[in-house]
Amino acid sequence: MRKSFLFVAIFLFFAAVHQPAEAQTAPSSQKIADLSGNWLAGPAVQSISLADPAGKMRGKEPDIPYQPWSLQKTLSEYPATGPDARYELTTDPWINYCEPPTLWRAYIQPARTIFVQTPDAVYILHELMQAFRVVRLNSSHPKDPDPTWWGDSIGWYENGDTLVVDSIGFNDKTWLDQLGHPHTEQLHYIERYKRVDAATMELEVVVDDPGAYTKPFTTRRTFKQATTPFMQDPWVCSVRENDEHKRTFATPPASTPAGK
Amino acid sequence: MRNKWPLLIASLMGAFLPLASRAQTSSSQPADLSGTWELDGKRGGIGQSVSIADPGGKLRGKEPDIPYQPWSLAKTMSEKPPTGPDNQFDSTTDPWINYCEPPGLIRIYMEPARTKFVQTPDAVYMLHEVMQTFRVVRLNSKHPDDPDPTWWGDSIGWYENGNTLVIDTIGTNDKTWLDQLGHPHTDKLHLTERYKRVNATTLELDATIDDPGAYTKPFNTHRNFTISSVPFMANPWVCSVRENLSFYNNLYKPAEAAPDKAAPAKK
Numbered sequence: 425m426r427k428s429f430l431f432v433a434i435f436l437f438f439a440a441v442h443q444p445a446e447a448q449t450a451p452s453s454q455k456i457a458d459l460s461g462n463w464l465a466g467p468a469v470q471s472i473s474l475a476d477p478a479g480k481m482r483g484k485e486p487d488i489p490y491q492p493w494s495l496q497k498t499l500s501e502y503p504a505t506g507p508d509a510r511y512e513l514t515t516d517p518w519i520n521y522c523e524p525p526t527l528w529r530a531y532i533q534p535a536r537t538i539f540v541q542t543p544d545a546v547y548i549l550h551e552l553m554q555a556f557r558v559v560r561l562n563s564s565h566p567k568d569p570d571p572t573w574w575g576d577s578i579g580w581y582e583n584g585d586t587l588v589v590d591s592i593g594f595n596d597k598t599w600l601d602q603l604g605h606p607h608t609e610q611l612h613y614i615e616r617y618k619r620v621d622a623a624t625m626e627l628e629v630v631v632d633d634p635g636a637y638t639k640p641f642t643t644r645r646t647f648k649q650a651t652t653p654f655m656q657d658p659w660v661c662s663v664r665e666n667d668e669h670k671r672t673f674a675t676p677p678a679s680t681p682a683g684k
Numbered sequence: 685m686r687n688k689w690p691l692l693i694a695s696l697m698g699a700f701l702p703l704a705s706r707a708q709t710s711s712s713q714p715a716d717l718s719g720t721w722e723l724d725g726k727r728g729g730i731g732q733s734v735s736i737a738d739p740g741g742k743l744r745g746k747e748p749d750i751p752y753q754p755w756s757l758a759k760t761m762s763e764k765p766p767t768g769p770d771n772q773f774d775s776t777t778d779p780w781i782n783y784c785e786p787p788g789l790i791r792i793y794m795e796p797a798r799t800k801f802v803q804t805p806d807a808v809y810m811l812h813e814v815m816q817t818f819r820v821v822r823l824n825s826k827h828p829d830d831p832d833p834t835w836w837g838d839s840i841g842w843y844e845n846g847n848t849l850v851i852d853t854i855g856t857n858d859k860t861w862l863d864q865l866g867h868p869h870t871d872k873l874h875l876t877e878r879y880k881r882v883n884a885t886t887l888e889l890d891a892t893i894d895d896p897g898a899y900t901k902p903f904n905t906h907r908n909f910t911i912s913s914v915p916f917m918a919n920p921w922v923c924s925v926r927e928n929l930s931f932y933n934n935l936y937k938p939a940e941a942a943p944d945k946a947a948p949a950k951k
Contacts, residue, residue, distance in 0.1 A: 522924065522925055540804065547809065547818075554786075554818060555817060556809075556818045660785070660834070660836075664782070
């Protein structure tokens with residue numbers, strides 16, 4: 425019996441000290457959500473508004489708490505797509521200058537996203553613009569971040585199934601959606617990516633921008649696993665090609681990809 | 685102890701457990717490319733040209749190591765670079781400056797910006813501050829039979845010698861420049877990159893440019909990287925044609941400006 429015990433003890437000792445280096449040791453409150461997969465948002469939308477995803481009520485959405493200037497700004501824009509589309513006259517900075525379609529807008533086009541998860545950061549890779557975001561884990565925002573196009577993002581996990589991404593430090597140059605809803609440098613953007621099941625992920629967003637809206641508002645998006653492999657169809661912007669597109673089409677269909 | 689066999693077996697099992705958990709052979713042991721990499725200012729720095737013989741671009745069109753075809757020589761000389769000895773920023777033909785088209789392979793490493801390799805078992809993701817863009821290098825994979833031409837091409841990779849990542853790329857379009865000077869390529873380009881981790885702070889890239897549509901034979905180029913003291917993405921480079929135009933109108937200075945100061949707007 426003593427020899428058997430010694431055998432087991434030695435076996436267990438070597439098994440313990442030779443754990444694979446990638447074993448995760450996060451406490452249960454920070455259990456890592458599995459966001460693996462190739463995600464495609466749907467159905468097609470134009471607007472960040474949950475009440476009016478197609479953009480038929482631009483400027484009159486019951487869930488967009490406009491300030492007077494942000495309402496005026498929205499209605500002054502010529503969208504490239506949607507019910508009010510004027511592609512040949514569009515004021516869309518993505519089409520006209522290849523400025524990036526960030527955050528919510530990155531999920532409006534039929535392009536795929538993957539999450540590359542490491543212990544220190546989650547890298548969100550978008551086919552759209554072939555652009556990435558860095559979400560730092562175990563981190564905090566700088567005290568006074570320089571405004572950038574994609575902002576400064578930190579993140580943490582909740583409930584073993586959700587990645588929370590908290591972003592500040594944006595410039596004011598991008599549109600929130602295809603319709604031209606603006607934001608300011610005061611934007612505080614909170615995303616919750618929840619893995620619902622093997623094929624489904626849900627995103628809930630809180631848009632908190634006291635410079636543009638009278639109160640925070642919420643929106644949502646659902647993702648499914650895509651059948652097309654990631655990056656088989658990358659979207660790279662070219663102002664030259666967008667200008668050619670304008671010459672070819674007067675007002676293209678709502679889902680026309682820009683700058684592919 | 686009369687019977688020593690159980691103890692011996694237990695010891696051997698413990699010793700072999702770690703080997704069993706690492707099934708890769710030594711020829712495919714991943715190289716460690718971790719870190720934030722920038723061009724090494726003490727070993728060549730940013731440069732202007734793919735030419736190893738003429739990295740600064742002073743011999744544009746006459747480099748002894750660029751095997752031009754007649755059309756690719758004419759094309760190069762027809763371009764107006766935004767930087768370098770022949771720079772004409774105010775009238776540049778650079779598609780990156782003018783249209784925010786990607787700087788593309790090799791040229792992505794001619795700016796004072798950083799790159800990171802995120803390595804997973806199935807792929808290496810190369811993240812570039814320039815354009816805040818990425819490349820996907822599929823491991824354990826092969827090229828499609830007839831890839832559609834894309835700006836960055838189709839890249840597959842493997843490891844060598846435990847310290848090198850080899851990337852093989854085909855399927856590019858013909859729209860990007862190989863460098864700041866305007867050296868062209870076609871969609872026949874076959875680029876082979878070898879990223880070698882020399883030591884903790886040094887990474888070297890040896891690349892072979894094989895483009896029978898533009899050059900009479902393959903030729904090599906080289907980049908030296910060092911670990912950056914600036915955190916990755918502290919200073920992202922996002923292209924805006926509107927801001928490039930503003931940059932020219934407000935800040936452009938003639939040829940004495942250092943090449944990196946004449947780069948496109950970053951934020």
